[in-house]
Amino acid sequence: MRNAVIYLLLIATLMPSLSQWGVIAYYHANKDYIARVLCENRDRPQLHCDGSCYLAKRLKASQERQDKETTERVQNLPTIALFCNEVADFAFASAWPLVLTTGFPSYQAAATTAPLSELFRPPRV
Incomplete structure (x- = not known):
């Protein structure tokens, strides 16, 4: 039962990409019929042409249908609006003070202040 569900989900996932292969397989299986009856250039x-015009139309229709389904699926996705009520005022000049000791700037480890030290914390174990 578990294998059947796995195969069913796999096939359902691959169906959009397999639809074009199905059109091509149908064309090759029925090439004579398509060339005699359905081809625009049979006269x-x-x-x-041998029905390649029919194949091109079917592939184009399949691609358009797939694009339309994808567009509808994307448009119907729920959206999550993330917003921030307060705008934090970052003072980068005071958050990263430089100390001139020997002519080369160096960072003071204890001088970092509120906004950046609250944002950049190591994860808790």
Whole structure:
């Protein structure tokens, strides 16, 4: 039972990409019928179309249908609005003070102040 569910989900996931392969397989399986009955250029055999016009139309229709379904799926996704009521005022000049000791700037480890030290904390174990 578990394997059946796995295969069912796998097939359902791959169906959009397999639809074009299905159109191509149908074309190759019924190439003679398509060339005789469904081809637009069946009256002009010198073009050697052999139903490729029908295949191109079906592939284009399949791609458009897939694009439409994807667009509808994306438009119907729920959106989560993230916002912040307060705007934090960061003072980068005071958060990263430089001390000149020997002519080269160095960071003071204890001088970091509120906004940055609250944001950049190590994870709790």
